Amino acid sequence: MLPSLREDYLEAIQQFSEKNAHPPRYDELAAARGKSESEVRSDMEDLVSSGDVSIVPEGVITLTGQGKQTGESVIKKHETLQCFLSEILGMDTSSASDEACTLEHAVSDETINRLDQLIMKQDGTWHRRWGRQGKQISTTQCTVDDYDCQCPSISDCTEGETVIIHCIHGRACAKRLLDLGMVPGERASIKRKLSNGALVVQVKGCDVALSPEIASAIGVERSS
Amino acid sequence: MKIALLGNPGAGKSLIFNQLTGLGIEVNRYPGSSVCLECGNVCYKKEKIEIVDLPGIYSLDGSSEEEILVRKFLEQGGADVIVAVLDATKLERNLYLFTQVTEFSPKLIAVVNMIDEAERQGLIIDIDKLSSYLGVTVLLTAASEGRDIDRILPLALGSSRIATLQVPYDHHIEAALKSLEKTLGAPRYKSLLALQGTGDDSMLLDAAGAVAHEIELRHRMSVRQIIATNRHNLSRKIAASAVRQGDRKKTYDLDSLLTRVFPGVPILIAILFFLLLSVFVIGSWMQELIVQTFTTYIILPFTALELPPLLERIGFSVLIALEAGLGIAFPFIFTFYIGLSLLEDTGYMTRAAFLADRAMHRLGLHGEAIIPMVIGFGCTVPAVMSLRILKTRREQTIAAFLISMVPCSARMVVIAGVVAAFVGIFWAFSIYFIVFILIILTAVVLSRITPGEQFGMIVEMSALRRPQARLVLAKSWLRMKEFLFIAMPILIITSIGLGLFQYFGVTDAFQQLVAPITVTLLGLPEYASTALLFGIFRKELAFETLAVLSGTADLGSVMTSAQLYIFAIVSVLFIPCISTIAVLYRQLGARIAILISVYTVFLGITIGAIINLLIK
Numbered sequence: 001m002l003p004s005l006r007e008d009y010l011e012a013i014q015q016f017s018e019k020n021a022h023p024p025r026y027d028e029l030a031a032a033r034g035k036s037e038s039e040v041r042s043d044m045e046d047l048v049s050s051g052d053v054s055i056v057p058e059g060v061i062t063l064t065g066q067g068k069q070t071g072e073s074v075i076k077k078h079e080t081l082q083c084f085l086s087e088i089l090g091m092d093t094s095s096a097s098d099e100a101c102t103l104e105h106a107v108s109d110e111t112i113n114r115l116d117q118l119i120m121k122q123d124g125t126w127h128r129r130w131g132r133q134g135k136q137i138s139t140t141q142c143t144v145d146d147y148d149c150q151c152p153s154i155s156d157c158t159e160g161e162t163v164i165i166h167c168i169h170g171r172a173c174a175k176r177l178l179d180l181g182m183v184p185g186e187r188a189s190i191k192r193k194l195s196n197g198a199l200v201v202q203v204k205g206c207d208v209a210l211s212p213e214i215a216s217a218i219g220v221e222r223s224s
Numbered sequence: 225m226k227i228a229l230l231g232n233p234g235a236g237k238s239l240i241f242n243q244l245t246g247l248g249i250e251v252n253r254y255p256g257s258s259v260c261l262e263c264g265n266v267c268y269k270k271e272k273i274e275i276v277d278l279p280g281i282y283s284l285d286g287s288s289e290e291e292i293l294v295r296k297f298l299e300q301g302g303a304d305v306i307v308a309v310l311d312a313t314k315l316e317r318n319l320y321l322f323t324q325v326t327e328f329s330p331k332l333i334a335v336v337n338m339i340d341e342a343e344r345q346g347l348i349i350d351i352d353k354l355s356s357y358l359g360v361t362v363l364l365t366a367a368s369e370g371r372d373i374d375r376i377l378p379l380a381l382g383s384s385r386i387a388t389l390q391v392p393y394d395h396h397i398e399a400a401l402k403s404l405e406k407t408l409g410a411p412r413y414k415s416l417l418a419l420q421g422t423g424d425d426s427m428l429l430d431a432a433g434a435v436a437h438e439i440e441l442r443h444r445m446s447v448r449q450i451i452a453t454n455r456h457n458l459s460r461k462i463a464a465s466a467v468r469q470g471d472r473k474k475t476y477d478l479d480s481l482l483t484r485v486f487p488g489v490p491i492l493i494a495i496l497f498f499l500l501l502s503v504f505v506i507g508s509w510m511q512e513l514i515v516q517t518f519t520t521y522i523i524l525p526f527t528a529l530e531l532p533p534l535l536e537r538i539g540f541s542v543l544i545a546l547e548a549g550l551g552i553a554f555p556f557i558f559t560f561y562i563g564l565s566l567l568e569d570t571g572y573m574t575r576a577a578f579l580a581d582r583a584m585h586r587l588g589l590h591g592e593a594i595i596p597m598v599i600g601f602g603c604t605v606p607a608v609m610s611l612r613i614l615k616t617r618r619e620q621t622i623a624a625f626l627i628s629m630v631p632c633s634a635r636m637v638v639i640a641g642v643v644a645a646f647v648g649i650f651w652a653f654s655i656y657f658i659v660f661i662l663i664i665l666t667a668v669v670l671s672r673i674t675p676g677e678q679f680g681m682i683v684e685m686s687a688l689r690r691p692q693a694r695l696v697l698a699k700s701w702l703r704m705k706e707f708l709f710i711a712m713p714i715l716i717i718t719s720i721g722l723g724l725f726q727y728f729g730v731t732d733a734f735q736q737l738v739a740p741i742t743v744t745l746l747g748l749p750e751y752a753s754t755a756l757l758f759g760i761f762r763k764e765l766a767f768e769t770l771a772v773l774s775g776t777a778d779l780g781s782v783m784t785s786a787q788l789y790i791f792a793i794v795s796v797l798f799i800p801c802i803s804t805i806a807v808l809y810r811q812l813g814a815r816i817a818i819l820i821s822v823y824t825v826f827l828g829i830t831i832g833a834i835i836n837l838l839i840k
Binding site: 087168174175177178183191196200203204205206 | 282283286287313314316317320442444445446448449452453456479483484485574577578579581582585590591680681682683684685
């Protein structure tokens, strides 16, 4: 069995299980892959022998630990590639998806990690929209301003910590913060934190006092 | 010839302006407090040169009043030469504004100020590198020492030029700028503003809006963010190559005390308490002096003239108003302003705002609102004027209500003169206590019912500095003039009006009319209503009128302690003075002014009636 075919199967089984909350039967998997049921049956025997899946009675296909791991990793590769192709290179969604299907089998883990980082750098809000729950990429409404990203907010940090500003939500206060130098990628150190979350943040050599509600709108990356 | 100073708040513009023109003008490091344009004339080489001090701003494409004002000024070519003032200790951040100024292509020179402070911090600025980057003449100054300030004018007149510096924007933005210029002929700065959704040319805005949307999709960042980042990056590049960090002298950081809850909050309370106490002590002493002198040398000779009664009445009213104005303005308000300016010039007020943020949140406000509140202890009029530092209408409205209730120095006189003198010092404090409780209750209710959004605090902490006596005095005097200018005419006119009422017997009719309220509800003597009415001018007139009407200065002999207490609390809460109403109207419109007046009258009478009931 071709490695790419194996990965495609594992990916499909994992995806199906995630989506429907139960593992697929032969006929369901066949429908998902667009193949005949007999073809799937013979392929599954190969996968059982390679230790990726196990077939419980009534024809339900479940992944073993090894199979699940491979499946998940392929899904991640697919997502990252598709995201890169469509959002950064500007390809349309369906051809990006097709292209990702081919590339996902050849690409190394390291390449995927680096692409992932690149995407994160471009825009901190990416991951969530393109994460496990939302498999659909929407190309509209994607300014950083109006999206709440998963990165921790500066109000979660402790006094004395130095962080890198990642994104700012909310248009109203964003402007003044930008003018004071709080742009993505800028280093900020927290000089004082009061118990209510009010902060004094040092940016570009200037101390700026922030209300808790403003501070919580600033997403940061912790630098080590 | 017109020269304008432009720069970040706290870069020392006003100080430079002050030294160039020699006029008494305020230096204010609180963001955005010198909003009106200050102008001064100076004669240089037999030429009259007008110097304008523009309000301190962080950016030219925002929507705050100051930013719009400066933007309009630059667009219209308001000055022949712009002197861009930069803070040497925060050069990178200050250059951000400079990069925007160059887009309007005015003739420029750059003044890097506070070089003394930078030297102390071990920063070495390479003037040649900086000037070749910026493409304009650069001058290093230290305004607090007066170093090289005299070179500004010759340079501004002789070697100003249009800066060559241009921000290299992201290529999508640059492409958009080019296409907007080609299709609509819009200049670079206008297109940049339009891309960020600012401007009044609807065609340009539409075109720019469409492009901006596309850029945002592509970058997954707002256009504002891209533009700001590009500008900051350029500023960083310039600062990195022009500024070198030498040895830094270790200095003790006072902020480790001032911005912590402990001992920061006790220090804050102590400072405010000390401020009010000294205003009260110095104020009452000076007031007595002024009122006595005024009475002996002006009012008594005037009454001795024995003019016809109507004329005498009018003249007397004018004199009383003058006496009132001087008797409150100099002793209390001027003293208070000196204290306040001192606090501001040290840079402490921004720390106070930071510490107060939490408490102010409970009142539906945020840290910056502590400034108007503190000013309110001195006089309500300038407190209302300073409301503009709050950014949303909601906060301004809430703060206006609270400020009108804060016991100003005139109300302090009533409390001291009526309650502390005849009832007891403990009871005097209880009035403060009641008023504070009412302020908090009002705030809690208002923060729930006032429509609008809350905008948090973003305040740049100004550096801690030693204030300079001359500047503090100059600034206090300027504020004082502003107060006299607004309050004096109103005082005189109302005083005449009231004098005439009294002359024609209208006040008696009024007394009769409100007698049910004064006598039945509040348990006060009938003439107290006239005293309260006089309190509308300025609060402590209520106390003085009461003494006149009751026929004795020893109020304790004609009224019971309960009556005195009720009188004091009603006049403290009751309707803000006429100058306050006028300035409320000017700042927030008729509706709020009326609402506040009605609310305080209602509150004063209700609380008075409740206390009356309780005591009975």
